[in-house]
Amino acid sequence: MNKVNIGGVPEHFNLAWYLTLKNGEYKDENINLRWQDYPEGTGAMCKALRNEEIDIAVILTEGIIKDIIDGNPSKIVQTFVQTPLxxxxxxxxxxxxxxxxxxxxxxxxxxxxxxxxxxxxxxxxxxxxxxxxxxxxxxxxxxxxxxxxxxxxxxxxxxxxxxxxxxxxxxxxxxxxxxxxxTPWPCFVIAARDGFIESNKEDLKTILKIINNTTIEFKDIPSIDRTIANRYEQQLEDVQEWLGITEWSQSLIDKKTVNTIQKELFALNIIPKIVPYERLTHKL
The missing domain is CATH 3.40.190.10 (Periplasmic binding protein-like II)
Incomplete structure (x- = not known):
């Protein structure tokens, strides 16, 4: 069974990962997916990708774009949450x-x-x-x-x-x-280390297929609002509001959006240059 390490924030956005792990969906495909919580957020996950402590991260779009430009050997392989944060x-x-x-x-x-x-x-x-x-x-x-x-x-x-x-x-x-x-752009993307993409492309495709099958129907899961409210200690009406404004994605972030983000970060002097779309993304 192939072991794959993935990281993300311990927040309601990532409940779909917990559900698919709990259901053993990755093990059914001979993948031992190990989830690691990163309450410190994007900066800690960027460091973990660089250090090869994790293979995949569910991470803030602008944060991983900045870090790839700064030398993180990773690529965005898919948008995870389409709506702004x-x-x-x-x-x-x-x-x-x-x-x-x-x-x-x-x-x-x-x-x-x-x-x-x-x-x-x-x-x-x-x-x-x-x-x-x-x-x-x-x-x-x-x-x-x-x-x-x-x-x-x-x-x-x-x-x-x-x-x-x-x-x-x-x-x-x-x-x-x-x-x-x-944020004036999709908030979360899925990024993977270059080395992992090269050596585990089929596993990565399988992982994305499993999570996408769950996020595409996430809002239709019975009592999902109550599950989120109980697990993350939130008010039911807040969860319902959040579900109403949040959309997941099953596709790769587009070139226009990536360029918009880069232009904003460059104007703020957060990144030193604007790089080609292909430096930041990998289409599976």
Missing amino acids: NWGIHVGKNSPYKTIEDLKGTKAAISRHGSGSHLMAYINAEKNSWDLKKDLNFEVINNLEGAVEALTTGTADYFMWEKFTTKPLVDNGTFRRIGNCP
């Missing part, structure tokens, strides 16, 4: 800040440099016409628990994270959400 902009419950404009020049909590929370701070700053050199400061906090500590103690002033994941912390009063900043 809605990033909530959060402050601590006792924070004096009430509006996004109040945050200009303050310190953003980020999971790590090159992570989604880091890149989205730039996109939010640009959206609000801030000076990217003067008005952005960062505090590395590793994960959601680190963000809670940083915003509670005041070592950071605001934190950007997917709004439904952080909604329980807003509901219990730990955070206040003072705004949103959606």
